[in-house]
Amino acid sequence: MTPPVKRRPSGHHHGDLRNALERAALELVAEKGPHGFSLNEASRRAGVSVAAPYKHFADREALLAALAVTGYREQRERFAGAVSALDDPADQLAAFAAAYVRFAAERPALFDVTFYAGLDKARHPELAEAGDALLATLLPVAARITSGESAAFDLLLRISSAAHGLAVFLRQGLFGVAADALEETAHRAAHTARALIADAKSSAA
């Protein structure tokens, strides 16, 4: 039997304060929204002083940025999974669009932190990198449909922005999109993706 990890030598921590803080932060966002997160409250939940986080994160924003990187990474994994499960590139992009909406619905706190925490990309280059990695995963798929790299980027941007818009509407209940209309909205994203693919093909012809 593994010993319980509850006791920690007072004055030190259990060795993974960084992760504990990230988890507490995500909890807080889930409970009170991206604005309800405070470093002090997260410290309290992790059982440390309010000064402790500064040994692991430069400031409040840096913790959020770390979570956002996690968000991008999980998106990339989901998208890669959706792509690798199919063969036809149009099917793959439609699945990507649906997965985008599903990510927002199934990981709402992570989605909000990643896209709604007001993180400045210029101040957090890791975010730009994570975003580029996402793009790099999908670009080859789009390139199998279009002729030319530029057209592939264009198509991918259109599908992504349409999926993002639907994901945001779903998250915020905008435009009459009910928060529980996940399947309908995911289907809508896939449908839109197919329409944009058809348009890209007819433009190329």
Place this chain on the structure above:
Amino acid sequence: MTPPVKRRPSGHHHGDLRNALERAALELVAEKGPHGFSLNEASRRAGVSVAAPYKHFADREALLAALAVTGYREQRERFAGAVSALDDPADQLAAFAAAYVRFAAERPALFDVTFYAGLDKARHPELAEAGDALLATLLPVAARITSGESAAFDLLLRISSAAHGLAVFLRQGLFGVAADALEETAHRAAHTARALIADAKSSAA
């Protein structure tokens, strides 16, 4: 010559503190982003005590909600203008999509407050109303293209979410969309709208 309005009887205000606070708030958001706004700083800029705003707004969120209503209203005006300048419904919806992107680029602070301030619609029914008013302006246009109210709503939702996604990407510099690529992005939104219209027509046929 109209007398300068600078002097105010100390102890009272110039009579429009509410507006002065809203302007100061929008200034702050423009300067430091939607999270950089504080009621105290806005009070300072308006030249009143930190308690004064509470005679005009229930709390910090209520001020933001008032600004968001302004945002929806200005959007509606812009969209109505784009629609009334044209005759063909497809042209009108394409112009609407382009205007959506332009609003984000030309009124960034207002766009951010309206969509990125984390306002809870359940707690601010005025927001839901303003959003519905927007929808009501565009629905008849979409209905001229589709057969049936439900299909019109569907088409409008697709065009709006695509435009919203592009607007967000432009505002946040996501997905390689440069912040200064306004015309290109507006054109992209219009193009996407036309593709979705074509798809709606072919689905109906």
Place this chain on the structure above:
DNA sequence: ACCTGAACACCGTTCAAGT
């Protein structure tokens, strides 16, 4: 009716000090 002054709990951040 509209505003001030003072107060409270809370937050982000810093820094010297402890182990």
Place this chain on the structure above:
DNA sequence: ACCTGAACACCGTTCAAGT
């Protein structure tokens, strides 16, 4: 190396009091 304790400026909000 990693954390605490105490401190600072700042914030949202309340309330009694002033005119």
